[in-house]
Amino acid sequence: AQTVTQSQPEMSVQEAETVTLSCTYDTSESDYYLFWYKQPPSRQMILVIRQEAYKQQNATENRFSVNFQKAAKSFSLKISDSQLGDAAMYFCAREGAQKLVFGQGTRLTINP
């Protein structure tokens, strides 16, 4: 089975600091999409950032950026200048066959 693995069930960071969430995945495709989604407690799943596998340049969205290593099948999310509103469950996902394969999630806590 093609899987997505998030090895950190929980992470915490001090407000204003930087944190990196890890994700590795398995695929036999050469072109695909990767995503990070954020799900705050009891709130909606929101797309944070996307990466197309054929693009070598790492995606960036304001304070959020990724480190995409295609050969290593690694797709980590870096959050800079962490804010209290960043506290959430973060899911890494890979697109394939019209579906998303999700990782297990990483619960991120922001310490004031």
Add this chain to the structure above:
Amino acid sequence: DAMVIQNPRYQVTQFGKPVTLSCSQTLNHNVMYWYQQKSSQAPKLLFHYYDKDFNNEADTPDNFQSRRPNTSFCFLDIRSPGLGDAAMYLCATSRDGQGPQYFGPGTRLTVL
């Protein structure tokens, strides 16, 4: 704003009493998905529609059915809810099955 809407946000039903959850979208996307999400877990795909083509996941119980009468609406029917079906049910859409999925706020189902 274009969006994915789910109704109701909270649904309480009795064991064995059929229930229908609703999803609508104003994004005009071709693909609509239904997920089941239990506490602190990743969403689990139940099935999806590409236009009118229904795609069931192999491990989705027969108790779960879906209808998509038009592009904008999709319904999840649970024919005989059991206690184990208590969960958050998420609807999502995608333009063409590639690229990101956009999620609704979810319906939290309680089974008494």
